[in-house]
Every structure is written in structure tokens, then in C-alpha cells.
Amino acid sequence: MxxxxxxxxxxxxxxxxxxxxxxxxxxxxxxxxxxxxxxxxxxxxxxxxxxxxxxxxxxxxxxxxxxxxxxxxxxxxxxxxxxxxxxxxxxxxxxxxxxxxxxxxxxxxxxxxxxxxxxxxxxxxxxxxxxxxxxxxxxxxxxxxxxxxxxxxxxxxxxxxxxxxxxxxxxxxxxxxxCASRGLRIVLTGRTAHASMPWDGVSPRTALTHLLEVLPELSRGRELDDAFRLVTVTHARLGEAAFGIAPGHAEIWATLRTLRDGGMSDLCGDAEALAKRAAAGHGLSIDISYHDVFRHxxxxxxxxxxxxxxxxxxxxxxxxxxxxxxxxxxxxxxxxxxxxxxxxxxxxxxxxxxxxxxxxxxxxxxxxxxxxxxxxxxxxx
Incomplete structure (x- = not known):
């Protein structure tokens, strides 16, 4: 040297x-x-x-x-x-x-x-x-x-x-x-209401809670092979920072990771399907976008x-x-x-x-x- x-x-x-x-x-x-x-x-x-x-x-x-x-x-x-x-x-x-x-x-x-x-x-x-x-x-x-x-x-x-x-x-x-990886951003939109009458709105709380649980369950193993999948929830937000408003908006961010690009396509499809089912089941509109996209x-x-x-x-x-x-x-x-x-x-x-x-x-x-x-x-x- x-x-x-x-x-x-x-x-x-x-x-x-x-x-x-x-x-x-x-x-x-x-x-x-x-x-x-x-x-x-x-x-x-x-x-x-x-x-x-x-x-x-x-x-x-x-x-x-x-x-x-x-x-x-x-x-x-x-x-x-x-x-x-x-x-x-x-x-x-x-x-x-x-x-x-x-x-x-x-x-x-x-x-x-x-x-x-x-x-x-x-x-x-x-x-x-x-x-x-x-x-x-x-x-x-x-x-x-x-x-x-x-x-x-x-x-x-x-x-x-x-x-x-x-x-x-x-x-x-x-x-x-x-690994291949990308950031998944899911936005759930319902309808706000007065906190004293939350039944007048459509809250994304239950859908958000469900997704916080089920998205990481798409992970598979820790061995870095073609079966490897990892979903890491990195951020979540519900409603506004106010006591008088029942929430009408929620976001969840997660990083998806696979060994190769081919596995990423399947993982994205599975994550999107979970999110869309949760939104539909609770009367919410949904927007899905991807960020920080890395090829393997x-x-x-x-x-x-x-x-x-x-x-x-x-x-x-x-x-x-x-x-x-x-x-x-x-x-x-x-x-x-x-x-x-x-x-x-x-x-x-x-x-x-x-x-x-x-x-x-x-x-x-x-x-x-x-x-x-x-x-x-x-x-x-």
C-alpha cells in the first residue's frame, strides 16, 4: 500500500x-x-x-x-x-x-x-x-x-x-x-367530522391499524435468496394534530425489499392488494405511490x-x-x-x-x- x-x-x-x-x-x-x-x-x-x-x-x-x-x-x-x-x-x-x-x-x-x-x-x-x-x-x-x-x-x-x-x-x-427496494406510500382518505360526533365522518383509523399489522406479514425469511421479502413500516400518520377533529386522512409509509428486481414486482402487487381491500372495506379512497426506487x-x-x-x-x-x-x-x-x-x-x-x-x-x-x-x-x- x-x-x-x-x-x-x-x-x-x-x-x-x-x-x-x-x-x-x-x-x-x-x-x-x-x-x-x-x-x-x-x-x-x-x-x-x-x-x-x-x-x-x-x-x-x-x-x-x-x-x-x-x-x-x-x-x-x-x-x-x-x-x-x-x-x-x-x-x-x-x-x-x-x-x-x-x-x-x-x-x-x-x-x-x-x-x-x-x-x-x-x-x-x-x-x-x-x-x-x-x-x-x-x-x-x-x-x-x-x-x-x-x-x-x-x-x-x-x-x-x-x-x-x-x-x-x-x-x-x-x-x-x-437488494432491490422502494418506498411505498399509501394515502387513505375518508371524511372529517367534529370530534363530538365522529359518526358523521368516515375515519381511516381502523384501516390504518389493520395495515400496520398485515403489511409486515408479507415479509418472508432473512436468508438473502430469491424467496426473501421484507416490508418495514417506517412512518404512519392519522388525522390532524387537533382535539376537535375526528380524522379523515391517514398515511402509511413502508419500505419494500427483495433480493432481485423480479421479486419486487410480486411484492408490490401483494402490498397493493392488501391496501386496496382495506380501503374498500372501510369506504375510503386510496392513493398509492412509490419513492426512492432502487434496482437490485x-x-x-x-x-x-x-x-x-x-x-x-x-x-x-x-x-x-x-x-x-x-x-x-x-x-x-x-x-x-x-x-x-x-x-x-x-x-x-x-x-x-x-x-x-x-x-x-x-x-x-x-x-x-x-x-x-x-x-x-x-x-x-
Whole structure:
């Protein structure tokens, strides 16, 4: 590992600056600007900004024709209040880099420095800093941007840090690696009434209570196989915050999760059928909508083979691990390239992703950079 990289200290400082000034999905304006300014110092052959929203893409060309290799990190933070007393703690109330996207971006920024010193012999390297990963929108918006056609890759790689896995070790496997998921929002509408005469209205209370019980019962097992289904109720609301009004409105939000996209279609159908029966049985109108839609993420065997060779060459210990319950929108790049994501251990006892005391381990920056550099050199020289 190149722990003596002369640019490592400046990259750690950049990572901590990003950490202290986090922005949620679709609002990553300052984050994108800071990274674009840093990348500009590395003199890429092309620098795209505003890609798919706030995305940034730096292109480094080799001396001859060859494949295009895309490496992706994320820009967005989470709407969670960070706790702790570290000097680079978030300065934004209710927003924190509690998933490590600041660290992932630091890894690509360090690799940009190395590419500035030594371009690939052939082909192109695209360093993509993607917006809105946490909502499942960002990859789709980047791909839909007309400028994406000019940087469409042959291979795409990414990493995610993983607390619970020993520091610096890697989990890498073929096939599905992240679940499909989506947010289900059910709105039930009846008719309000005076609280003294609730019989004059149509209350959604009983239907809401029923759905709170039966929706989670659609879950099936914890083993991440094709039969796996998970329904997690995340929010519910009944009526208005007033003592004088019998409720006429209710909402229930739930996250649906399956290993593959095919299973999600069946789960959505079952959840919708339950909701519609409950609404009809209590004289309510119903509106159903979906949000934060994530496709399942699947690693291509060719891309996994390339990553395994790079890990072996760098002496990074790795094992297959298992698919992840959380979702990732990187899978959409698999429609356009041979793609793979690997998971880089953040430490067995490290605070978990999305915990309020999480912080990305800076020790992972040179490890991730070295692996990506090896991948690029093996493919492009």
C-alpha cells in the first residue's frame, strides 16, 4: 500500500472539509464545486459539471484507443444529526456524512492526482462523482443526461465501506450484491367530522391499524435468496394534530425489499392488494405511490474477475461475503457496462452506516485508491 503517498495528507484534509459541510441528495452544490475545483488542479482532459443534477465527471485519456473505465463515488449526505466531538464534525444541523460518501470521493480525488502524474497508456478513465445516491435517483439522472453518451463506459467499478468487516479487508462476489427496494406510500382518505360526533365522518383509523399489522406479514425469511421479502413500516400518520377533529386522512409509509428486481414486482402487487381491500372495506379512497426506487445491484463476472486480480496483486485479503440488505443505485450502470462493486471493511467495531456517530476511516483512502489504480493499470496500462 502506498501509505507514503505525498498527496495523502491533502486528501485527508479535503475529505474532512467535505465531511464538515454535508449536503443532502439533489442539493450537493458546494460539495460538487469543491471537488470540481480540486479535480481542475489535476488537469483532466475534460471536466463535466452539472451532470445529472450536481454530478461531476473527470476524463483522463490514454495515448491510444482502448476501453473506457468508469470509477464512481457519491456526493450526498444524509438528513441525520451527527453526534460526537471530532474537529471535522458536520456544521450543518440535521445533516451528516454518515455513510462515507465523503471518503469514497476522497479515494477518487487521490486517484485523480495519480492520473495527473501518469495517464493510462490507452483508453479513458472516467472519475464520476454522482449525486443523489441515497434516494436512488442519481445514477438514473446521470445516465439520462445527454452528455453521458460521450463517456459511456465499457467497465464500471465502485466501492462502499462496510463497518462490521475487519479494517481493510474486502467482500467481493459475483451476482446480486445489493437488494432491490422502494418506498411505498399509501394515502387513505375518508371524511372529517367534529370530534363530538365522529359518526358523521368516515375515519381511516381502523384501516390504518389493520395495515400496520398485515403489511409486515408479507415479509418472508432473512436468508438473502430469491424467496426473501421484507416490508418495514417506517412512518404512519392519522388525522390532524387537533382535539376537535375526528380524522379523515391517514398515511402509511413502508419500505419494500427483495433480493432481485423480479421479486419486487410480486411484492408490490401483494402490498397493493392488501391496501386496496382495506380501503374498500372501510369506504375510503386510496392513493398509492412509490419513492426512492432502487434496482437490485448485480456484479458482472468479468468485472469481478478483474477486481479479484487487483486485490490479489495488492495483497488485500478478500472473501465472497453475502449480498447486502441495503440498496445501492450503482446497479443501473450495469445496463451499460460490465460493472462490479466491492465492500471495503471499516472495522469490526466501527459505528454502523447511518449511525449518528459514524465517520469514514481515513486509513481506507490509500487502500481503495491502490485497488482502483491496479484495476485501471491492468485494463489500460
Amino acid at each position: 502506498r501509505l507514503d503517498d505525498p498527496h495523502l495528507s491533502e486528501i485527508v484534509a479535503l475529505r474532512r472539509t467535505l465531511h464538515s459541510d454535508p449536503e443532502v441528495s439533489n442539493n450537493e452544490v458546494r460539495t460538487a464545486r469543491a471537488l470540481a475545483e480540486y479535480l481542475g488542479q489535476c488537469e483532466p482532459d475534460e471536466l463535466l459539471t452539472g451532470l445529472g443534477g450536481n454530478g461531476v465527471a473527470a476524463t483522463f485519456r490514454g495515448g491510444s484507443e482502448g476501453p473506457t473505465v468508469l470509477l464512481r463515488s457519491e456526493l450526498d449526505a444524509l438528513p441525520i444529526q451527527e453526534i460526537g466531538d471530532r474537529s471535522h464534525r458536520s456544521r450543518r444541523d440535521g445533516v451528516g456524512h454518515l455513510c462515507g460518501h465523503d471518503g469514497h470521493s476522497a479515494i477518487l480525488a487521490l486517484f485523480a492526482r495519480r492520473l495527473a502524474e501518469r495517464r493510462p497508456e490507452r483508453g479513458r478513465v472516467i472519475l464520476l462523482f454522482q449525486p443523489a445516491e441515497e434516494t436512488g435517483e442519481g445514477a438514473a439522472h446521470v445516465i439520462e443526461d445527454p452528455r453521458f453518451s460521450a463517456i459511456r463506459p465499457d467497465f464500471a467499478f465502485s466501492l462502499h465501506n462496510l463497518p462490521g468487516l475487519p479494517l481493510g479487508e474486502v467482500a467481493l462476489r459475483d451476482g446480486p450484491v445489493n 445491484c448485480e456484479n458482472h463476472p468479468d468485472a469481478v474477475r478483474i477486481l479479484r486480480a487487483a486485490l490479489d496483486a495488492q495483497g488485500v485479503p478478500h472473501s465472497p461475503g453475502q449480498p447486502m440488505y441495503p440498496s445501492e443505485d450503482f446497479g443501473r450502470f450495469g445496463d451499460h457496462a460490465r460493472s462490479a462493486m466491492f465492500f471495503l471493511g471499516a472495522g469490526v467495531d466501527h459505528p454502523r452506516l447511518h449511525n449518528p456517530d459514524y465517520d469514514f476511516p481515513d486509513e481506507l483512502i490509500p487502500i481503495g485508491t491502490d485497488v482502483f489504480e491496479r484495476v485501471v493499470r491492468d485494463l489500460l496500462g
